[in-house]
Amino acid sequence: MADKESKSLSILDYLILLIALGGTGGVTLSVFLPEWDYSFFFLLGGMTILLLSSFFVYKIIEKVSSDKQKSGAIWLSFVIAIFMYTLVNTFQPLKDLEENSISTRFQFLRGTTTKKEHESDTGRVESITYQPPPKARKDIKIVGITTESLEKLQGTWPLPWKYYANIIKTFSKSENTLMFDIFFVDYKPGQMEEMVEALQTNRRVLFDYPMETSAESKESVLNLEKRLEILRRFKLKNVIDEGDIGVSWVKFPQPPIEQIGELSAGLGFANVKKDESGLNRRMPLVVKVSRSGPEKEFEYFPSIDLLIVCQYYGIDVQRDVEVNMGKYVKLMNIPKKTLREFNIAKRAFEEKDLMAIPNEKREVIIPIDIEGQMEINFAGGRYSFKEYEIFEVANQWDEEVIESNQFNNQIFLVAMYYATGRGASKDSHLSPFGDMSGIEHHAHAINTILNQDFMSTLPNWATFAIYIVLGVMIGILQPRVKTHWGFVIMLTQLLLYGVLTLYLFQSFNLITVLPSVTIEQVVVFVAIIGFRILTEEENVKYIRQTFSKFVSADVVDELLKHPDNLALGGSKREITIFFSDVRGFTTISEALGPEDLVKLLNEYLSAMTELIIEYKGTIDKYMGDAIMAFWGAPVPLEDHAYYACVAALAQLEHLKELQKKWAERKVPVIDIGIGLNSGPAVVGNMGSSHRMEYTCMGDTINLGSRLEGSNKMYGTNIIISEHTYEKVKDRVIARELDLVRVKGKTLPVRIYELMGITNPEDMEKMKRPLQRAAS
Numbered sequence: 001m002a003d004k005e006s007k008s009l010s011i012l013d014y015l016i017l018l019i020a021l022g023g024t025g026g027v028t029l030s031v032f033l034p035e036w037d038y039s040f041f042f043l044l045g046g047m048t049i050l051l052l053s054s055f056f057v058y059k060i061i062e063k064v065s066s067d068k069q070k071s072g073a074i075w076l077s078f079v080i081a082i083f084m085y086t087l088v089n090t091f092q093p094l095k096d097l098e099e100n101s102i103s104t105r106f107q108f109l110r111g112t113t114t115k116k117e118h119e120s121d122t123g124r125v126e127s128i129t130y131q132p133p134p135k136a137r138k139d140i141k142i143v144g145i146t147t148e149s150l151e152k153l154q155g156t157w158p159l160p161w162k163y164y165a166n167i168i169k170t171f172s173k174s175e176n177t178l179m180f181d182i183f184f185v186d187y188k189p190g191q192m193e194e195m196v197e198a199l200q201t202n203r204r205v206l207f208d209y210p211m212e213t214s215a216e217s218k219e220s221v222l223n224l225e226k227r228l229e230i231l232r233r234f235k236l237k238n239v240i241d242e243g244d245i246g247v248s249w250v251k252f253p254q255p256p257i258e259q260i261g262e263l264s265a266g267l268g269f270a271n272v273k274k275d276e277s278g279l280n281r282r283m284p285l286v287v288k289v290s291r292s293g294p295e296k297e298f299e300y301f302p303s304i305d306l307l308i309v310c311q312y313y314g315i316d317v318q319r320d321v322e323v324n325m326g327k328y329v330k331l332m333n334i335p336k337k338t339l340r341e342f343n344i345a346k347r348a349f350e351e352k353d354l355m356a357i358p359n360e361k362r363e364v365i366i367p368i369d370i371e372g373q374m375e376i377n378f379a380g381g382r383y384s385f386k387e388y389e390i391f392e393v394a395n396q397w398d399e400e401v402i403e404s405n406q407f408n409n410q411i412f413l414v415a416m417y418y419a420t421g422r423g424a425s426k427d428s429h430l431s432p433f434g435d436m437s438g439i440e441h442h443a444h445a446i447n448t449i450l451n452q453d454f455m456s457t458l459p460n461w462a463t464f465a466i467y468i469v470l471g472v473m474i475g476i477l478q479p480r481v482k483t484h485w486g487f488v489i490m491l492t493q494l495l496l497y498g499v500l501t502l503y504l505f506q507s508f509n510l511i512t513v514l515p516s517v518t519i520e521q522v523v524v525f526v527a528i529i530g531f532r533i534l535t536e537e538e539n540v541k542y543i544r545q546t547f548s549k550f551v552s553a554d555v556v557d558e559l560l561k562h563p564d565n566l567a568l569g570g571s572k573r574e575i576t577i578f579f580s581d582v583r584g585f586t587t588i589s590e591a592l593g594p595e596d597l598v599k600l601l602n603e604y605l606s607a608m609t610e611l612i613i614e615y616k617g618t619i620d621k622y623m624g625d626a627i628m629a630f631w632g633a634p635v636p637l638e639d640h641a642y643y644a645c646v647a648a649l650a651q652l653e654h655l656k657e658l659q660k661k662w663a664e665r666k667v668p669v670i671d672i673g674i675g676l677n678s679g680p681a682v683v684g685n686m687g688s689s690h691r692m693e694y695t696c697m698g699d700t701i702n703l704g705s706r707l708e709g710s711n712k713m714y715g716t717n718i719i720i721s722e723h724t725y726e727k728v729k730d731r732v733i734a735r736e737l738d739l740v741r742v743k744g745k746t747l748p749v750r751i752y753e754l755m756g757i758t759n760p761e762d763m764e765k766m767k768r769p770l771q772r773a774a775s
Contacts, residue, residue, distance in 0.1 A: 069532060070479045076531055077475025077524045081467040084520040088463075094516055096277045101515045103279070103432035109506045110135070110380050110433075133380030137447050139410045142387040142439055143167065144417025150424060152391040157416075157423040158182075161191040163394040165198035167414060170397050172202035175408050177311050179206040179304060181270060181415035181427075181439050184256040187222065192259050199263035206311065207260055208270035208304035211250040211287055218252055228253065230261040234268070234307065236286060236300040238322040246298075246325035247371045248288040249273065253301060265311060268304030272429055272441055273373065280429040283445035286323050286372035300372075305445045308411060312450065313354065313364075326370040334362040339409055357452045367454055375455035376441065377448040377509055381433030385443045387417065411446065415439035457511045466513060467520060470497065474524045483529060490525045494518055570684025575632035575696060576644040576676060576724060577704035578617065580608065580651070582625040583671040583712070591668050600662070601625060604670055607658060608651050614767050615647035620695050626708075630696055633683040641678045641727035645754055646766055648674045648718050653763075673717060675708030676754070677701075678724040699745075706742050707751060714738070718754040725752045732757050 088094050111133055132138065145159065153159065164180060171178050184195070184207060199205060209231075218224065231253060253269060255261055269287055274280045285306045291297040302310075302317055306329065310317045313334045322330040337354040355364070368374050378384075416427040417437050427438040448454060458466070470493065478486035497517060504510040582588070582604070589597050605627065609619055612629045616637055620628040631640035631647075651674070659669045679700035687693050700723075707719045714737050725734060733756040741748045757763070 070476075073479045073528045073531060074472060074475040076527055077471040078468065080524050080527060081471030081520060084471070084516055084523070085464050085467045088513060088516045092276060097515045098513060099275070099277055099279055099281070102281065102511055105502065105505050105511075105514075106378050106432035107381070109502065110378060132386070133384050135377075135379035135447070135451060135453065136384040137379075137450060138386065140385050140443050140447055140450075141410060141412050142385050142417060142443060143390050143393050143412055143414040144387045144437075144439075145390045145415065145419050145424070146417050147419045147421055147424065149389045149391045150419060150422040152389075153394075155422070157419070157425060159390075161188065162194050163390065164414065165194040166394045167390075167397075168195075168198035168202045168205055170393070170399065170402065171204075171412070172198075173399055174402050175204075176402075176410045176412055177204060177206065177308055178202070178412050179208070179308055179414065181208055181304070181413060181442065183209060183254075183270075184260045185209065185221075185254055187257055192257070196259050196263065199260070203263070204265050204311065205263075206266045206268065206304060206307055207256050207264050208268050209253060209255045211253050211269040211271045211289070211301075213250050213271075215251040217254075221254055223258060224252075224254070226258050227255040227261060230258060231255040231267050231301070232299070234266050234302065234317055236302055236321060236323055237318045239286075239300045240322070240324040241288070241298070241300075242325075245370050246288045246300075248290055248298065249371055250287055250289055253289060266304075266307035266317065268302050268307040270304050270438075270442070272438065273371065274429065278430050280431060280441060281376060282369075282373040283376050283441065284371065284373045285329050285366065285368055285445075286325070288325070288372065305442055305449070308446055309449045312409075312411060323368075323372075325368075325372065327368065329366040329368055329374075331364040331366070332362070334364065336362065342406065355452070356450060364449065364452055366449060367456060374445065374448070375457070375511075376444050377451075377453050377455045378432055378444045379447055381431075382436055382440065384440065385447075390414065413439050413443060415442075453509060455509045455511060458513070463513055466517060470517060471520055471524050474521060475528065478525065478528050479532065483532075486525065486528075490521050494521055570682040570686065570696075572680055573633045573636070573683045573696075574640070574679070575630045575681050575683060575700070576640045576678040577681065577696070577701050578612070578627070578629040578631070578644055578648065579675045579705050579708035580627045580648075580672050581708055583673060585625045588668040588670065596667065600667055600670070604658065607654055611650050611654060612647055615643050615650065616768065617644065617647055618694075621693075628705075630681075630683070633696065634694065641676075641724045642731055643766065644676050644678075645718075645720065645724070645728050645732055646757060646762060648676060648754060649756060650763060650767070652717055671717075673708055673711030673719075675704050675706070675710070675719050676724050677704035677707055677721040678727055679703075703742055703745075703749065710740070710751065714753070716753045720752050720754050722750040722752070725750075731759065731762075 088098060145157075150157065150159070153163065161184075164182070168178065212218070221227075250269075250271070255267055256264070261267055269284070271284060271287070272280050273282065273284055275282075283303065283305060285303045287301050287303070289299050289301060291299050300323060302321070306321070307317060309331065310321065313331060314337070315321070315331060315333055315335075320331065320333045322332060324330075334355060338351050339354055340349055340351055342348070343350045355362070366374055415438065416424065417439060418428070420426075428435050429438055429441055430436075431441065473493065474486075474490055477489050481489065494517075498514065501512050501514050504512060588600075592600065604625075605622065608627055612619060612627070615631075617629045617631050618633060620630060622628075631637055631644045637643060651672070655670070655672060659671075662669050677700055679698075681696045681698040681700045683694075683696040685694050686697070703721060707721060710719055711717060716737070719737065720728075720734065725732075732754060734752040734754050737751045737753050739748045739750050
């Protein structure tokens, strides 16, 4: 009855389990919620509940599990996996670690050196070798405002607009896209006229502007409403923002002055939104802006990169672009156009589609987040795109240069480019490759779209699954193998996962978690080792407490080396079984009072038990005045039959001494009968997972029991079977008694009386001093 109750779960157990599952459910539910607030709540709240209830859940598992070490390790790894998932979503240092690992992947797989400067013996730079990375498009070029340009133009920042006007005129008769990453937000009399004149000759020029993140400067912007009217010619119209999911992170746009905006081919914002660590790995393509008015209305504006791509493809930003906030930007109706390009390696012209990966729908779908940002697939580090000095383009280029260099359907980005001194403003942001100029961030974003080579990050549910599967896998495997093999498994799993991570990144542009998974694996490994130590200490305590009373200390030590021998269930062993019984116990019990009888019996049993243990035997059980023991298990013993015979003879000798003491005390004298038999038997823990007994069973045991009872018939003290005799006949003195047929057996068995041993020194030599194992 007690066993059944120990198996069942109490109402409190069910409640605790429900709380734990609720905590797990809270964390799991957050996996499918895109909103950060809810995710944070469920992650932190669910994790707290889970941690608080973990110990109690383990206790429940301990009750119902047949192997608490294995089931406990799985539960432990599960809890750690959820804990790591929670940390990577809430703990900033761990977030930064993941971001740094992505940067490392970019550096390792994309390369970092793309520009080499060759110096003469005097230290002067004589030439520059341009080495574009494989994924960097050759039709994206930078016209850079460098320190050298400022010096050669003998100017300071900002440069006079006439240089920009010259560039616009130079490109007026070409089909190239020209973009100025320079804010024309201030009115400059005398300079605006030159720009207007130039723009009237070239209507393919794009300009960017800043989106202000604070409303404080709004009143100081001159003619803001007129500028906004012009800007709205380029705002996005086909926008889906279900549930108002899009996040607005800017206050208002500050477009270029009207004279520039009116004549531009497009106006796009140029903001870069860095993350908490200052690293920029994303580029906003769409921004959501609240429109001033009595009702809460939003407008959606394209970035300069999106406008450049639209102009390159020849599509209209309002008609041919569809935006679904948090999901995608879709470029539609891309015309079928063939570009002719000279292949330097093949030394021949090649024709290719305008789209890098053409499709029947003529669409490009760009994944974006709820802030309208796209992940940039950086083709390489600094100097990935061909760069020209602005002084060269503004003063030395003309239409002939454009034509001779076969600049057609190219994208030229005019911007600040690592300029220092002469009042130059720093325009650089931290990238996976370190500090990189702002215009290169834009170039890599444009490159990503035109190559249709988009990065993607695993969804929350897949990341959650990675932590659970890899963590629980260690939890399943490690308790089943030795620690060093568990370490090998963990390293192998980490290596395979690391290689898979790099492969997915390189081949499929898929970003997966990496360092936090490594930390998780190590934590799970160490935690399970600690858990194993604790549970093994419990096992040690159990073995010592259970067996130290029935076997010798060295047998206990051997059991501790191989605790698997004590698992529920048995194994076939070759043993010698021992049965002893007191002659006339009923008569003795009638002659003595209860207290004297117990004292006498304990004195007898203690002495006999110690001798069995001293001769490496194992006490199986006491059955009133009878003793059942065996040799050969749980630790194998080669001479188990001889040890049993010597122990039986030692008991008779010691019994004679006890009989003298009992005679002097005038208490009934005890005499005994012993039966020994050798053979195969099933030995092991028998019972249930909650209550078990280490014992043996089989025909060998049954025969040994019957031999003990036969002593009365033959007037002997020790009877051994022919199976035992055959193993010890050269070392014992015995006489044949009979050929008997035992109940349950068809063939008769020859039995012998054991009288002594041929080498009496063995009695002391084989005896081990009694030393009980510490409990």
